[in-house]
Amino acid sequence: MLTTKPYLRIRRPSPTTAEFIVSTRPPLTPPLRIFLYLVYLIRLIAGLEILLLLYSTWTLSPYSQSPPPTNRSSTIATASAPLLSLATLHDLLRAVQTTALGRLNTRVAAAAPAWVLAPGGLAALYLLLLRIHTEERLLVLRGLGIQTTTPGGATVLARGTTRFIPTGKIRDVLINEAFRGFEVRHYLVVVVEGEDDVVVVFPRLLPRPRILEKVWRGVRRCLFEYEGKAGMNGEG
Known part of the structure; x- marks a missing residue:
């Protein structure tokens, strides 16, 4: 009742901003x-x-x-x-x-x-002090970059981590797969220019491929497809 499987919520505060939230907290009805x-x-x-x-x-x-x-x-x-x-x-x-x-x-x-x-x-x-819910966020700001937010440890006292990656340093956004035990897990990564290691998005929850694909399409549409259309308009 208090937790559920990781699911995706999408917020669009403005036409140039999109926030992808993966959470284990059920939708907040008044009784809940x-x-x-x-x-x-x-x-x-x-x-x-x-x-x-x-x-x-x-x-x-x-x-x-x-x-x-x-x-x-x-x-x-x-x-x-x-x-x-x-x-x-x-x-x-x-x-x-x-x-x-x-x-x-x-x-x-x-x-x-x-x-x-x-x-x-x-x-x-x-x-x-253990957390009841886990919530990870990916904020996309068109023309500026992306910001990842991940909670800290298992308790509410642990501080979370937030990182901002400018658009100019983002080389690509990909969906990779890796073995975790005896199962294959998919995860969303950001390839940052000048860094050997990729930045894993939603590292604690590792949502299902269907959620990752929806986030991947939304991020690329906001970051790369917009720039491609602007370039085509300039060339025309």
Whole structure:
């Protein structure tokens, strides 16, 4: 329900611009949009709870620092600390620990061994940060070039990569095939002048040949056929 096979969406913001999007996210109907918001909210609450449990485990361990002395100078320093600082975060977590939820996490952290809670909590956080959908984009700007956008790693914290290739450096756009295990996979590549390696478009999803052919025709029509027609008009 949350994911689907890679499919193609085409956006045309202007007559000279085309964007090809290969995504595993189903079309956003109103029920699916509401369901996704609920999933994101649940993941956020669960992540905060795991962080609070890990913090409680840390405060009970012998490696945690002793609380700062409550003298006048430390009170003044805390009062003058910036809003986003480690001291402010420490005070906030201490305040949360005094609540019913904080006391419950402290009892759980005291009952379970740290060598179980710490790896388990980190593994749960990793699962909560995994991407639900994968989306790769190819933006074609007539007369300027193309821009590829690929998401980063498996988690939402990983930064994606974006590359722009000017039209003057694009030698060709091709569909190649290669062996991946015991199957043949097709992929779209851009041959860049002066580079030995080709630029693979949609490298993570590797969509079906039917999608690649549609993107290939659209890219060539926008980049090369337009230039050929302009040259013919100039010669005439």
